[in-house]
Amino acid sequence: MNTSYDNELKKIEFYGRFHPEYLPYVGDNYEKSKVLLLGESNYIDETNPGLTAEVLRLIDSSLWYTTASEYLPKDGCIDWCHNRNIINDTLEKKKNGQKTSPAHNMYINPAKAFVEVFPQVANTWDAFSYFASMNYFQKPATKTGKSISQKKEDEQFAAANLCHIVSVLKPETIIFLSKKAHWAFEANETAELKELYIDACAHPTCAWWNRDKGERGREKFKKIISERITI
Template sequence: MKIELEQFRQHPSIYPFVGENYNKARKKIFVVGESHYFNNENNIIDNTSWYDLSDSEFVEKMNIKEGTDWFNTEKIVRDIQNKYNLDMNVERSKKLIWIIPRCMYEVKYGKIPSKKQTCEQIKEIGFFNFFSRPMYRVGKTLNVTKRDKEAANKKFDFIINQYKPDLIIFLSKKAYYALDDKQKMNRNILSLHHPAYYAGWSYQKNDSSFNRAKMAIQNLYKR
């Protein structure tokens, strides 16, 4: 059932992805990314263009031939699942969606999963990007405004209260630092580096984001 919030009515593209096995999962995990990115190099996304227009109006104004597909959260995750089921590779920029399911599998079974096995783990998570407004380009970060932060915290609170995860994993320090302190109270939250920061996800370092994620998931499963 779709959840209702003004942001979602205006931008249905930012509905969270919720795997079909999320509610049946041993423990519920939500992964929080940073934001989508803007594919059209001829335009700049300003606050007015994003927050004051609907998805369809925004696409028309910015002349985006791909429509809303490139910033539709659920479609992006489903596309990754479809590719993994066909044993295909996905873009490096999509790593933040599959890296935690991979950690989950390694904790459960003690070995690296295949693409299809990772796909099965994706079915157990929830995912959304903290900031609603997309980035300017692939590899570029968002210049966070007051409006961005307010909208993001309202969306976060609504989604988390709706789905009540046992563990929330932030894959962006920028997103976590923009989270209001009151949102962090009485919630099991782990803040990790963005997967694009390769050194932070080194398998060899005990304190790497990869190993911290596995430890948090392992501790969660012990409860």
């Protein structure tokens, strides 16, 4: 994983002061592609007894953005939002031939598509190193495995935060892997991103990734990266 952007990323108050677990993953080969993948959101483990009604209310409010992660439950909350750890663990398991969570096909399926376009990259763990990756919404859904029920303030925060990320990572291509996130972005798009190449396809873990021969998901993703990347 490439950590060379971390000093600048941590100057963004949300990451440097409150939620470092949300720092985007940046692959070792990101500089060769400049592709940023955007998912929808993390989610919590609602069976964890530490996630009290008070904590759930905080997550659901704007206080989430200014409450340091050290004051929130680690198990089933902060750990489940630590994108870098989740991605690195998933890729390491794939490399070692271990079973990975079906939810983490969010990362594996785009990597497989990358290998199909660029067969000289022989495996999924190396393929994903060509991407930067994060979720668009910077707070978790409060229902395990479910989509986030965002408010207008969440959409506005996500759009402003993406501008900060773009100013640091300077991607040349952004691919939304969630229609819901993409719709929210379009409703709040800022002038700074108007000139950037941005597209969207079906979520890699949903049926639409492969349905209709993958035209809304897998094949669209492959078309985008084949046109936008040369390695």
